[in-house]
Amino acid sequence: MNQSVVKQARRIVVKVGSSLVTAEGRGLDHQALARWAEQIAALTAKGKEVVLVSSGAIAEGIARLGWKKRPKAVNELQAAAAIGQTGLVQAYESIFRAHGLHAAQVLLTHEDMADRTRYLNARSTLRTLLGLRTVPIINENDTVATDEIRLGDNDTLGALVTNLIEADCLIILTDQAGLYTADPRKDPTATLVMQAHAGDSELERMAGGAGSSVGTGGMLTKILAAKRAARSGAHTIICSGREARVLLRLADGEAVGSQLVARQAPLAARRQWLADHLQLRGGVVLDEGAVRALTEDGKSLLPVGVKGVTGEFERGEVVAVIDTTGREIARGLVNYSAHEARRIAGKTSRAIESELGYIDEPELIHRDNLVMLE
Secondary structure, three states, rough: OOOOOHOOOOOEEEEEEEEHOOOOOOOOOOOHHHHHHHHHHHHHHHOOOOEEEOOOOHHHHHHHHHHOOOOOOHHHHHHHHHHHHHHHHHHHHHHHHOOOOOOEEEEEEHHHHHHHHHHHHHHHHHHHHHOEEEEEEEEOOOOOOOOOOOOOOHHHHHHHEEEEEEEEEEEEOOOOOOOOOOOOOOOOOOOOOOOEEOOHHHHHHOOOOOOOOOOOOHHHHHHHHHHHHEEEEEEEEEOOOOOOOOOHHHHHOOOOOEEEEEOHHHHHHHHHHOOOOOOEEEEEHHEEEEHHHHHHHOOOEEHHHEEEEEOOOOOOOOEEEEEEOOOEEEEOOOOOHHHHHHHHHHOOOHHHHHHHHOOOOOEEEOOOHEEOOO
């Protein structure tokens, strides 16, 4: 991976662990939060979009309640999360406001990711927030999550969010320098893995997975998160959150921590995923002007260029894009259902709201969600 991956990235997900946010569980570390906010503000000023996945709500709630140890009862953990989440978001909002930015709280559960409608709504909300130069602060919704629906850890959540918003890279800030060949606390010969391929089974073995006799305390979840993020072409960097100006140094192209490379670039991975869909529920037939706009000008597909709609599909599904001869020229993720597409076909984007009573997107298929087949 090019060392300037963060420098080149337009959209970044940063995940910070609970031990960093809460000073090893003693309550929020406001100085640490301020350091990350300052760096994220600087990245935003450079035109980058940054989403922050932050742990710490339960630990902050426990500290506020004065409990001496973490409870085991789910209802008590959920109560602690409810109390701690307010403090966590208040802290971030105050700190980011000092840099002229707003923080936005987004709480997610596994059900939000599994349900197509909620998944698409979450994606749309996060994209809108980023467009408003807001910093979304994402955490698992521990106040309602149970063992059956919880995402399990914020490393996994960070990877899911990376895929959700099609981020270019995931930065996991931890209390270790990165991934080592063995547990450095037990093996003095352990060395830092500077670069490797995400999804390499050898990484899981080193991090305490199957076939390993060592464990490095939570590193396996980070390796698996990198593997998951790589499915959308995103690279992952695992490094110490205690490194000075770590995010800015990464953005300057400095090699810090362990860099786990996705085998495909984000755009290539996404286009391959779109092109490989074998079962399509329907399609849209375009007029000649719309075909030229897509094939020659690289434009998004607007409803005004649609002459007809075939099949039955829901918002967010992959559909065929067909010319007047019946030839499939592209595939893409559609922003409206077949029923809605028929109603707005041939109409300008300005007419969508008056026709449907609302508008999700001005495009029927955005260029970023479209792959040309020829």
